[in-house]
Amino acid sequence: MKFKTTAELEPLEKILGQEKATNAMEFGLNIDDIGYNIYISGDIGTGRTSYALDILKKYAKNKDGHLDWCYVYNFENPLEPTALSFEKGVGRKFKKDIDKLIDDLLNEFNQASNSERYEKERNQILNNHEIKKQALIQQIKDYGKQKGFNFKSTQNGMVFVPIDENIDSNSQEFLQAKIEIENMTIETISKIRELEEQAKQELMDLEEHIGISVVDPYIKSLLRKYGKNPKVKKYLLDMREDILDNIYIFYLEEEEMQNIDEKEYFIKYKVNLIIDNGRDRNVQNAPVILELNPIYSNLFGRVEYENDKGVIKTDFTKIVPGSLHRANGGYLVLYVDQLLRSPYSWDILKRTLQFKTIKIDTATSMKPEPIPVDVKIVLIGSHYLYDVLYFYDEEFNKYFKVLVDFDTDMDRNEENELGVAKFISSYCKKENLKHFTYDAVQVVLKYSSRISQSRKKLSTRFNKIKELIIESNLFADRRNSELVDKEDVKNAIYEKINRINKIEQRLDEMYKSNKLLISVEGKKIGVINGLSVINMGEYSFGRPAVITVTSSPGNRGIINIEREVRLSGSIHDKGVLILSGYLLENFSKEVPVSITANICFEQSYSGIDGDSASSAELYALLSSLSQVPIKQSIAVTGSVNQKGEVQVVGGVTEKVEGFYQICKSKGLTGNQGVIIPKNNIDNLVLTDEIEDAIKQGIFKIYPVSRIEEAIEILTDVTFEEICDKINDRLKKFYEMSK
Incomplete structure (x- = not known):
């Protein structure tokens, strides 16, 4: 460079090392189908989220089908608010126009109610009513006089008193006249009430006539502007009818307004703009939403409430959108683990994709109209969660057909x-x-x-x-x-x-003080330094483990002491069983293998798993059977198969460095080193200090591919000689076992 x-x-300008993943992502984004949503799989820190957001924003520039959405009052069924859609940026204009409409109507009606024309026509109606009313009253007065009674108004209403104070009130003539007058009075009162209703209707007709002349120009203007949308047109016409049906509210004086809940009444003429693309400078770009807390209400929206003197109230203006609403027409990014932790969110997300609508469920009788959804879902999660969903949720593959696998x-x-x-x-x-x-x-x-x-x-x-x-x-x-x-x-x-690395330092102290016994010089029969990796969350390090093997005549075969005390994992158990297969393959041709061998990880008090020590266990077993000592200056890692091939293992760098540190603390002799599988060479990324020690010959790496190579390095004895010694000893064991 x-x-x-x-x-x-x-x-x-691009993401590194993820060509397959980026190709898969491009494939998924270019298919506009409800089933081709995307699952991005990979480890944390590989740039999954940053890449997803960057490429989605790139695609969002060429995707402009997103709309503004609002909820309005449903004049036919107030419990089911109507959802209206508008071209992006138009929703806020519609809301502003409706708010202005109501303000303008209130002002116009106020002016109309104070105009000379209105007062003149209103007074004329009232005067005509009063004239007719007085004529009826005069008729009854005249009729009363004919019958010998005068008409008087009192606090208790209309009364008739006899003109002749000396008349006999019990006479048939008096009683008959009184009955006729009362009947006439009832009939007249009924006519007066009819006149009042007629006057009221004429006043309402007057108000409606003026109302139509005031309202219709505004409504027609809005219809010209928004009427191409059938749902908006219906809403405007329904609102016109409602205003005219309740026109009297607009004529009320300020004092009269105080007697009604003005806010509650006029709220039905509000517009709840839940998705407003007009606020965004990049209004042409489709939305890209990352939802970090995908609980039900955050995803699908909710209806809020207020406590009014102990009474819980709500209305369509308290509908709050969810991230699905905000991402509609674009892309929604979710973390799978968070999604699955949220009750109902995963199941309802699948229902949303199935029916292609966003439905807001509430705890009340209010049921907002579902909104059509057109969104690409991008899930981000682990390989494990992908496998779980794929195998245990039959609907998962129906809606998430594209796997973007980050390496x-x-x-x-x-x-x-x-x-x-x-x-x-x-x-x-x-x-x-x-x-x-x-x-x-x-x-x-x-x-x-x-x-x-x-x-x-x-x-x-x-x-x-x-x-x-x-x-x-x-x-x-x-x-x-x-x-x-x-x-x-x-x-x-x-x-x-x-x-x-506190734990690593503590272990080093125990090795230095010989609390953990290990030899890095000399030779021992049936004793070898294996290598293990200790994982401490973010940090892992290697340390040697002394493995000992004893053998004797018997028929119990190879005994894994760790397994006997339930400290051995299944993979480690498998590795020990492979040793039996190797012995049978190589040493049972002349006589049956009749041994009892015990394998133990010394000073190990916690669980052991993995097969990376199986080759070390085999070397120690061969040493015990042949009575040929093993160099303690060389540690071993690698798994083995039944045919004697040494196989790759994990953590080889940490294992080599771990043994080097122990040798360094006890004194480097120049004879120390580690046997590793040959195919693990490329996995060695050692510190500069160890690389220098290897270059100077102070520390050695022995790559091997078969058991025969390694046992000769460990013993300085040919494999044939070791086999001869083992066969001779197995014959003795067999004779003794008979």
């Missing part, structure tokens, strides 16, 4: 090495950090290979690279340097380990 510092490099490593080639350098450059520029020198980048690359456990690979867990960039900057700051150099990166790596 031809640069001195990362400041010279162009920023990284944890990539090939270490010139292109990807330069890509990592560009990533460092991009991150430093973005976060305003110090740039890295060429040598510092080389240390980062080695660290990346170490994370991937291969010299031929680089890790795609870029969150680890980010951490190293930030922490290396701290050490460059301490030196007052303008650039991060290789020593800053090495110090950052060392300090990171030093913060979390």
